[in-house]
Amino acid sequence: MADTPKEGKLTRFLDFTQLIDMASECVGGKVLFATDDFFAPAENLIKSSSPSFKEHEYTQFGKWMDGWETRRKRIPGHDWCVIQLGVQGIIRGIDVDISYFSGSYAPRMSIQAANLSEERVPDIPPRGVKTGAAATPEEFGVISELKSDSWEYLVPMSELKPGDPDSGHNYFLVNSQQRWTHVRLNIFPGVGKPRSMADGWETARRLDRPPVLENDENGLLQVPGCEWAVFRLAHPGVITQIEIDTKYFKGNSPDSCKVDGCILTTQEEEDMIRQKWDLPAHKWKPLLPVTKLSPNQNHLLDSLTLELQDVITHARITITPDGGISRLRLKGYPSSICLLRPLREKPMLRFSLGFRANL
Structure with a gap:
């Protein structure tokens, strides 16, 4: 070799x-x-x-x-x-x-x-x-x-x-x-694989957190704020598995996260960028419910997608209340739905x- x-x-x-x-x-x-x-x-x-x-x-x-x-x-x-x-x-x-x-x-x-x-x-x-x-x-x-x-x-x-x-x-x-x-x-x-915390996404500490934190009955923090990011998929498709890696974020990983998806045309995407992604709630399809995260760990999670026709072009990850994630991978099957998009x-x-x- x-x-x-x-x-x-x-x-x-x-x-x-x-x-x-x-x-x-x-x-x-x-x-x-x-x-x-x-x-x-x-x-x-x-x-x-x-x-x-x-x-x-x-x-x-x-x-x-x-x-x-x-x-x-x-x-x-x-x-x-x-x-x-x-x-x-x-x-x-x-x-x-x-x-x-x-x-x-x-x-x-x-x-x-x-x-x-x-x-x-x-x-x-x-x-x-x-x-x-x-x-x-x-x-x-x-x-x-x-x-x-x-x-x-x-x-x-x-x-x-x-x-x-x-x-x-x-x-x-x-x-x-x-x-x-x-x-x-x-x-x-x-x-x-991530190489360090610098090789990931980390948000600032939210200043609107209550002075004393409490959990709900599911063990999730009860906090008012969150952070989020939206991604356009490389190819429209059906998501079957979600990978969320908090490697190296040992003391500053999020408490929980959720992932949603939607399908947008090129024009709709441009409109959303101008509107700072003020997208109607019904447009988002849940891919991952609110899920507790552990520090310094790779999480492999099944998507909520039930039918292969449930195609998305964009995904949004929401972390609560703040923190860092090394990698987000959305795994699944590409779809010919791209024919509906004016590909520019x-x-x-x-x-x-x-x-x-x-x-």
């Missing part, structure tokens, strides 16, 4: 962008494996044309995207794919293009590479149409013969910057004279990759 690389830095624009794209489909580049292709297949990574965006086009799995788009990671590990270069040679630089994914791109990535002779490459069946699917155990078994997790790093784990919506190039210089035949792209999700927001995760090198 290769040593885990340290986080790298972006390079300045270099003239390698004028060289041959060794991974492009037009010179014979081929995707051998990808862990997941739920929203859009990894083959889009090696298209010879520039990425495009079609505002009103959808597939049965969600918004059509001209790139590799995996489902949100909810299991250990990270997503990765293996590409066989169409032209073997020395890689001078790498262009990681996240155009049109300025709102939900992979925040970090790394690149590994290998120089493999034909006899070292197993017989890998054609991938076929992969949209809406994840790699099978059989596919994992075959690709494991390449031992790609131990390949040499050309780019260590590095942050990606969105740039303009239609021009999200991230350029990385490769300092290697080795010839390469295959590359592995690793993308890393943005959610992770930033699209989902897109990842386009170009390898440009001399021969």
Whole structure:
């Protein structure tokens, strides 16, 4: 297993962008494996044309995207794919293009590479149409013969910057004279374990609390005030499980919390922002009743959602009376209800990759 690389830095624009794209489909580049292709297949990574965006086009799995788009990671590990270069040679630089994914791109990535002779490459069946699917155990078994997790790093784990919506190039210089035949792209999700209280949400002490606190019959503090925050989901969907983590908040976690959801169009959201979220009470659907919280603990709670048709686009967490929370995760199933929304927001995760090198 290769040593885990340290986080790298972006390079300045270099003239390698004028060289041959060794991974492009037009010179014979081929995707051998990808862990997941739920929203859009990894083959889009090696298209010879520039990425495009079609505002009103959808597939049965969600918004059509001209790139590799995996489902949100909810299991250990990270997503990765293996590409066989169409032209073997020395890689001078790498262009990681996240155009049109300025709102939900992979925040970090790394690149590994290998120089493999034909006899070292197993017989890998054609991938076929992969949209809406994840790699099978059989596919994992075959690709494991390449031992790609131990390949040499050309780019260590590095942050990606969105740039303009239609021009999200991230350029990385490769300092290697080795010839390469295959590359592995690793993308890393943005959610992770909290590192400290600073890596969470903490409100100030409320000054309207009574001088002597008392509990009700359910053990909840009887206090007049609360704090709240509203979030727009990355994708409309049905929430089935709620995770509330108070890690590191040992003496300043909230006494309790509740979570509600609602469904809003883009225009309604804009109206609510202007009105400081003075939303009619009937618009909110309860996802989690008032629930007692413990300090420095991760709480996994079932949502109150009873039917799969109970779709939401926004969520509100309310904490009583004040305090801090490290993480809030709303887990569930995406829904095609997004077709009802005039999508002018930033699209989902897109990842386009170009390898440009001399021969």
